[in-house]
Amino acid sequence: MVMTGKNRAIVYSEFGDAGVLRETERDIVEPGPGEVRVRVVVSGVNPTDWKTRSGATAMAPMADEGQVPNQDGAGVIDAVGPGVTGLRTGDRVWLIMAAYQRPASGTAQEYTVVPADRAVPLPDGVGFEAGASLGVPAMTAHRALTVHEGAPPRLAPGALAGLNVLVAGGAGAVGNAAIQLAVWAGATVAATVSGPEKADLARRAGAHHVVNYRDEDAAAQLRSAVPAGIDVVVEVAAAHNAELNLSVLRPGGTIAIYANDSSGGPLAVDVRRNMVLNARYQFVLLYTVPRPALAGAATAVNAALTDGALRFGPEAGIPLHEYPLAATAAAHAAVESGTVGKVLIRVADSRNE
Structure with missing residues (x-):
């Protein structure tokens, strides 16, 4: 892949508590065939993320280059790989299982590259905070x-x-x-x-x-x-x-x-x-849900969003707690301690989107 710049990212190189998370810079890479690159605006944190980071439910050994945490997120496609249809540069998307079997693709970073079928168009009028709250x-x-x-x-x-x-x-x-x-x-x-x-x-x-x-x-x-x-x-x-x-x-x-x-x-x-x-x-x-079932679920979730039936925030019974990217460890600790609501990480300023 062609290197195009630097990418601020949170990584961990050993399993453990939230203290293993650290901020670093990685190369920005071009998406390969069937992939898209997403400029992440908001990353979402779920129990699966801290459990994987701790090693309790890790599905593979630690990658040599370390791992970027978080499966969920939302942002804007800024590059499309060969063979991708239905998505294009500039599309707003929410992500499904960004880091599954892809240790470098977690959403706790400024840019992530994922298979195109893990990026779902974010309906008009739906904010990135909601998009990052969907996934898991x-x-x-x-x-x-x-x-x-x-x-x-x-x-x-x-x-x-x-x-x-x-x-x-x-x-x-x-x-x-x-x-x-x-x-x-x-x-x-x-x-x-x-x-x-x-x-x-x-x-x-x-x-x-x-x-x-x-x-x-x-x-x-x-x-x-x-x-x-x-x-x-x-x-x-x-x-x-x-x-x-x-x-x-x-x-x-x-x-x-x-x-x-x-x-x-x-x-x-x-x-x-x-x-x-x-x-x-x-x-x-x-x-391990079959891919056709995942695709159907994403379609239904988007329909519920469009209908205004899937809402976020305290008025919808789901308080939002936001942290900056540099405080990803604190965000993980909050989820691990049982914080009620949805924990989000602000990766980029969405006011310019």
Whole structure:
């Protein structure tokens, strides 16, 4: 690739806590066949980013040249490689799995080169902050809402009409996206949270019913709110919520699991109770979702954005916390400590976009 300049980037050369992150300069490179180069405006931080950085969930050994963190981001295409169609220089885009199997392509840098199918056009009127908040949360939520029996391949208004959805952790980033997408698609949505402040966030996202899962009668509250039972559970703490889920799941229902709270220990499955319910467990990890499903999810997410049904900020139940690129370590530490809302890194000034 042809070197064209210097690129301010955050890198790490060993696994560990946020202290391993450091700022450096790297060469700006030209995109190869099927690739685009994106000038990053905002980078998003997710739990998957700090878990990979720590080495807990790293899928490959440390790259010799070190790694640039963060899967999500938004910016402007400033170069297009050979063979790319549908994207051009100047397009505003949001990114999906920028760093997956590409250690140099994380979004915590001024310029990143990614395969063209990981760059999605950002709808007009949607800011880069929202674009950087999509990736992992919105795409994971879409997948979790489309894996039940008879599920639509992609969400749209009315696609989940008549279904009852339970979103565990309704104040989290994935939970917030799941609530908003499910409501947009016509479902009745219940959410569980751990306290009144998070309950307020889940309601702002659009949840019709909100229950504190710590209440002794949480299952009874859910059964009262949704007497027909839950068709789909979007689950962030599979082991901890196993009993609650089986208490409210409708026969033939699906528990879509995208995470497990370590405090709950390993998931133990009660075979007989699940058999009686004809329950389905579907595990969700964005990195290995089939490409056609990812493309369909991106299309649906953009449709929800265009409809104004997928919103960001405290009024939508998802507070935004912004850090400068030089404070990427602090941003990672904030996510690792459980900061509620979406943590973003300002890489460039979007006022000139």
